[in-house]
Amino acid sequence: MKFKPELRNSYVSKITIAVVIVAIVAIIGITLVYMFSQAGPKYDLKGKKVLIVIFAGYNDIEYSTTKSYLAKCGAEVTVLVMHKGAGTKYDIYVGDIKDINRLADQYDAVVFIGGPGVYSRVIGEIKDGSVEKAAEIATAFYSKGKLVAAICAAPGILAKAGIIKxxxxxxxxxxxLINIIKASGAQYTGQQVVKDKNIITANGPNAAKAFAEEIAKTLSGKT
Structure with a gap:
């Protein structure tokens, strides 16, 4: 099948225009993606100090998502491990803490990361005193009006601390776990993330980003 010269030229022109349009759209799309990827964090946490507490058997998604987001917002993040064999780099080992109240004075918030290691200790399958020690830390922060946050199984620590009635x-x-939460006098909601007073809780790794954002939002004062 042969096209007349004028039809062939028209056809080629239309193809050229279509290719140019597609190229322009692609360039705009790439530019927008780059701009969004380079955009600064939504909240400014410069000058804020956050203590993240992890156990052996912690959930890495909850930990890495929360830590990286808060750090990206400018917060100074310190990692405290309840067990030296937690499996990640840390700044403080709980056994080296001399004064928990003084520790609480140094930070604006404490964040307890969940995971199977926390769960097994909260429900009593493993009894090594770490949950009780973590509960003391939660109580110290709470009594000073600091932000206390916990995700996944870690709200069980707050229940043990008696601060969520x-x-x-x-x-x-x-x-x-839910029964432990309810027995402490708390109102279980089943939502992904909940903020009430100076306490933030979340239900697991799928809520990690929203959890981190709520912490950042609260610390930034944009409530």
Whole structure:
């Protein structure tokens, strides 16, 4: 099949225009993606200090997502491990803490990361005193009006600390854990992320980003 010269030229012109349009759209798309990727964090946490507490058997998604987001916002993040064999680099080992109240004075917030290691200790399968020690840390921060946050199984630590009576909280969707939360007098909501007073809780790794954002939002004062 042969095209007349004028039809062939028209056809080629249309193809050329289409290719140019596609190229322009692609360039705009790439530019927008780059701009968004280079955009600064939504919240400014410069000057804020956050203590992240992890156990052996912590959830890495919850830990890495929360830590990296807060650091990106400008917060100074310190990692405290309840067990030296936690499996990651850390700044403080709980056994080296001499004064928990003094520790709480040095930070604006404490964040407890969840995971199977926390869960097994909260429900009593493993009894090594680490949950009780973590509960002391939570109590110290709470009593000073500092922000206390916990995700996944870690809200169970707050229940053990006795600081969530009458507070709306969420946690990992497990009947045993939920019963511990309710027995402490808290109002279990089942939501992904909940903020009530100076306590923030989340239900697991899928909520890690929203959890980190809520912490950053609260610390920045944009409530």
């Amino acid at each position: 009458g507070v709306k909280v969420t946690c990992f969707s497990d009947s045993t």
